[in-house]
Amino acid sequence: MFRPLAAALSLVLLCAPVASAAPSVDPSRMPAGTYVLDPQHASLIARVSHGGFSSFTVRFTIIEARYSWDPESPGAARVEATVDPGSFDADLGALDAKLAADFLHVSRFPTARFVSTAIVPDEGGKGTMTGDLTLHGITRPVTFDVTWNGYDSGLFGRRSGFSARTVIKRSDFGIDYLLRPPLGFVGDSVELILELEFVKS
Numbered sequence: 001m002f003r004p005l006a007a008a009l010s011l012v013l014l015c016a017p018v019a020s021a022a023p024s025v026d027p028s029r030m031p032a033g034t035y036v037l038d039p040q041h042a043s044l045i046a047r048v049s050h051g052g053f054s055s056f057t058v059r060f061t062i063i064e065a066r067y068s069w070d071p072e073s074p075g076a077a078r079v080e081a082t083v084d085p086g087s088f089d090a091d092l093g094a095l096d097a098k099l100a101a102d103f104l105h106v107s108r109f110p111t112a113r114f115v116s117t118a119i120v121p122d123e124g125g126k127g128t129m130t131g132d133l134t135l136h137g138i139t140r141p142v143t144f145d146v147t148w149n150g151y152d153s154g155l156f157g158r159r160s161g162f163s164a165r166t167v168i169k170r171s172d173f174g175i176d177y178l179l180r181p182p183l184g185f186v187g188d189s190v191e192l193i194l195e196l197e198f199v200k201s
Helices: 002-020 095-104
Strands: 033-050 054-069 078-089 112-121 126-135 138-152 159-169 186-200
Touching: 033 159, 054 186, 078 095, 078 126, 112 138
Parallel strands: none
Antiparallel strands: 033 054, 033 186, 054 078, 078 112, 112 126, 126 138, 138 159, 159 186
């Protein structure tokens, strides 16, 4: 009666150190190569002021993303990502599609794209990433504050994770719906928040 329970408990205890081990934040331990996005563990959130009362929050789907990595030259890493603006999800049901059309004109501009141009690593896994963001048919330089959360080749495969944030002005990309008087109650500054996991291809 107790043997199956004991065997299960032993298995849990044996696996626990592996499952709970933190990723390594030593960049020299991450193998060179190409890493591709794990879409099940990726999110892009945009937040914009709603009349000063709250931050209206929208989630978007990242279609694909990848980066190249060489531990001998971390500043030479290159990142590319494509987002679907039509995936606009503010948990408003059918109204989401209307807002996507009104704000982002998704039928004319069905994708947004980011391509990095410079990466500057800093201590503690932090750094900045500058690149060209193409949104609403307009391309502008954008700089993200990035935190590298580490790399591991254990239970979840050869995997790395990042957190990134930036603030853009939507007017820089020609997005002016509900920005001007008399109905200008949606802010111009938009905070972009990313949580991303990549696996080595």
